[in-house]
Amino acid sequence: MPGKRSRKEEMMRVAQYPIDWLEERSGLVGGLKYFLFRKVPRDSGWWHTLGSATLTAFLVQLGTGVILAMYYKPDPNGAYESVQHITNDVTLGWLVRGMHRWGASVFIILMFFHMARVFLFGAYKYPRELNWIVGALLLPTALLEGFSGYLLPYDQTAYWATVVGININGTAPFLGPFLASFLRSGSEIGGDTLARFYSLHMLLLPGAIIGLITLHLYLVVRLGVSSPPWSKEAAGRERDETPAPRGAGLVTPAPRGAARRPADG
Amino acid sequence: MEPQPGQDKPHLPPPSLWPIGFAIGVVCILVGLIVSWPAAAVGAALTAIFGFLWVRDVTKGYQRPDAGVEPAVGGPESATEGAPAIPADRGEAAMPPPEPGETFPRNVFLEGATLGLGGVIAGIVTVPILGFAIGPVFEHKHHHEIDLGPLENFKEGQYVVATFISNPSEGEISRRTAYIRNNGFLGDKPSFTAISNRCVHLGCPTQPNGPLFDRREVEQHTKSGPVKLVPALPAGGFGCPCHGGQYDQEGNRTAGPPVRALDRYEFYIRNGRLYLGKTFSVASVSGSGANAKIKKYRLAGPGQHVDGFEQVLYPLQPPS
Numbered sequence: 372m373p374g375k376r377s378r379k380e381e382m383m384r385v386a387q388y389p390i391d392w393l394e395e396r397s398g399l400v401g402g403l404k405y406f407l408f409r410k411v412p413r414d415s416g417w418w419h420t421l422g423s424a425t426l427t428a429f430l431v432q433l434g435t436g437v438i439l440a441m442y443y444k445p446d447p448n449g450a451y452e453s454v455q456h457i458t459n460d461v462t463l464g465w466l467v468r469g470m471h472r473w474g475a476s477v478f479i480i481l482m483f484f485h486m487a488r489v490f491l492f493g494a495y496k497y498p499r500e501l502n503w504i505v506g507a508l509l510l511p512t513a514l515l516e517g518f519s520g521y522l523l524p525y526d527q528t529a530y531w532a533t534v535v536g537i538n539i540n541g542t543a544p545f546l547g548p549f550l551a552s553f554l555r556s557g558s559e560i561g562g563d564t565l566a567r568f569y570s571l572h573m574l575l576l577p578g579a580i581i582g583l584i585t586l587h588l589y590l591v592v593r594l595g596v597s598s599p600p601w602s603k604e605a606a607g608r609e610r611d612e613t614p615a616p617r618g619a620g621l622v623t624p625a626p627r628g629a630a631r632r633p634a635d636g
Numbered sequence: 637m638e639p640q641p642g643q644d645k646p647h648l649p650p651p652s653l654w655p656i657g658f659a660i661g662v663v664c665i666l667v668g669l670i671v672s673w674p675a676a677a678v679g680a681a682l683t684a685i686f687g688f689l690w691v692r693d694v695t696k697g698y699q700r701p702d703a704g705v706e707p708a709v710g711g712p713e714s715a716t717e718g719a720p721a722i723p724a725d726r727g728e729a730a731m732p733p734p735e736p737g738e739t740f741p742r743n744v745f746l747e748g749a750t751l752g753l754g755g756v757i758a759g760i761v762t763v764p765i766l767g768f769a770i771g772p773v774f775e776h777k778h779h780h781e782i783d784l785g786p787l788e789n790f791k792e793g794q795y796v797v798a799t800f801i802s803n804p805s806e807g808e809i810s811r812r813t814a815y816i817r818n819n820g821f822l823g824d825k826p827s828f829t830a831i832s833n834r835c836v837h838l839g840c841p842t843q844p845n846g847p848l849f850d851r852r853e854v855e856q857h858t859k860s861g862p863v864k865l866v867p868a869l870p871a872g873g874f875g876c877p878c879h880g881g882q883y884d885q886e887g888n889r890t891a892g893p894p895v896r897a898l899d900r901y902e903f904y905i906r907n908g909r910l911y912l913g914k915t916f917s918v919a920s921v922s923g924s925g926a927n928a929k930i931k932k933y934r935l936a937g938p939g940q941h942v943d944g945f946e947q948v949l950y951p952l953q954p955p956s
Contacts, residue, residue, distance in 0.1 A: 447806075447807070447809045448807065448808070531841075531878070534839045534840065535838040535839060535840060535878065537839075538838040538839040538937060538938045538939055539838060539939070541937035541938065541939065542838075542937070542938075542939035542940055544949035544950070545949065545950070545951065545952070547937075548936070548937050548940065548950060548952070548953050548954055549773055549952075549954050551937055552772070552773040552954040553772075553773050556772045557773075557775065557777060558777050558954065558955070558956040559777070559802075559803075559806075560809070561803075561806050561809055561810065562806065562809065563772065
């Protein structure tokens with residue numbers, strides 16, 4: 372059936388054409404393949420998915436947050452009512468608000484799990500120190516997202532929790548009073564405080580998180596995924612199983628597989 | 637610097653100062669459009685003159701009288717009339733090869749100018765934005781005096797929980813509560829205790845530890861808006877529900893995390909009415925009622941020490 376085959380090939384060619392067109396002019400397809408189809412250690416497993424899970428949780432926050440912003444009014448006299456409106460009146464508003472509200476906790480919890488995995492696997496070690504530092508900047512940025520978002524429903528809990536939170540910042544020595552004043556937008560909590568927190572919550576901090584995640588992922592792609600500690604391989608090579616000499620590393624680091632010192636007999 | 641046949645090196649115009657005048661002209665036009673037409677006209681003239689000079693400068697190399705004829709001044713190997721152009725790599729170099737150690741001041745100048753101008757532009761844009769963002773920190777707030785109504789509502793020796801709007805333009809969000817007690821007279825001057833209910837641990841609202849007499853509540857509308865007065869008997873002083881800070885009837889800390897006594901309001905009396913003024917911080921109070929001795933300090937945020945060794949941690953306060 373040469374006719375049938377050539378028709379199939381023709382179809383494939385037609386389907387392939389726009390992809391080739393894009394690739395030839397931008398290299399984006401190759402870039403995406405390079406990003407997605409990377410080599411990972413053969414014994415990486417479920418523990419290595421916590422980072423992607425955190426990223427997914429953040430994307431959920433991003434998506435639901437954009438939609439919530441379409442209905443929310445950052446005005447001291449209308450904020451509470453607009454949140455009630457979202458929850459009770461808008462179609463599926465209860466669901467989207469719930470996703471954003473609970474997803475915030477999921478995001479932070481997953482981030483801590485991811486951090487624990489990296490710490491316990493020793494994946495923060497050379498050459499990935501910088502990625503640990505970027506992650507260590509991501510964590511407080513995400514916590515600030517939680518703090519600024521907590522005020523937005525503008526109920527009694529939100530208001531007093533923010534009063535306490537801002538005043539905790541105010542007790543920091545020397546610049547604390549100014550930091551608190553900056554967060555309050557003046558000496559008292561007022562309408563500007565809510566608008567300020569809203570702006571921080573949906574513009575500044577998400578932008579910072581997106582930038583830091585981009586850097587984080589760039590380093591992951593560049594440096595590759597680390598093997599788990601029980602792996603028989605290290606960076607694609609056989610692991611050196613020679614036991615380290617006794618006492619090594621206590622005062623001065625001994626090179627791996629170094630001969631035992633004469634003093635050890 | 638003349639264009640030469642067989643030379644495809646980019647034509648670099650000589651440095652020129654005219655663009656500066658040109659730029660000034662453009663600025664004059666733009667400012668003039670807003671401010672006055674004559675200024676715009678002057679700007680247009682400046683732009684035209686300096687633009688002409690600039691263009692003349694830039695195109696100097698191309699202004700040859702014998703246009704249309706291949707120039708014959710390119711050097712010994714230059715083409716004669718009608719001959720095909722010499723390939724680029726064969727022609728004589730337009731400039732002698734740079735001597736070792738020679739620098740390219742124009743490159744350095746352009747690099748510096750790009751960075752410098754970029755920095756200036758970034759600064760011009762950033763400074764007002766930052767000022768806009770952090771300005772409220774350094775602004776003095778206008779204090780509204782609070783009218784609590786006639787003195788008859790404050791019985792001597794009785795605490796009253798007064799709730800009021802501290803800033804009518806902000807509305808409900810500026811609602812504040814104070815504990816007011818009429819102490820009778822000190823000499824010939826009336827004495828009041830006016831304590832802010834905000835806990836000086838982290839700013840939660842404290843409550844009287846004792847009964848509130850709701851039935852004797854007074855609701856009135858003064859020029860500060862609605863004012864509510866509820867008599868109370870804070871036999872156990874005042875307590876904060878958030879983290880358990882406790883205060884006695886004079887506002888002194890008795891237990892829990894607060895680091896000083898409750899803040900107080902300045903008060904004054906005009907035409908038989910009680911007014912509250914600014915808030916101030918109190919380290920501690922000795923004595924009670926009209927004879928209380930108050931260690932008064934500038935208003936500090938909750939949790940901040942105003943006296944003792946720890947006050948060195950908070951040397952500066954933003955204006956309140």
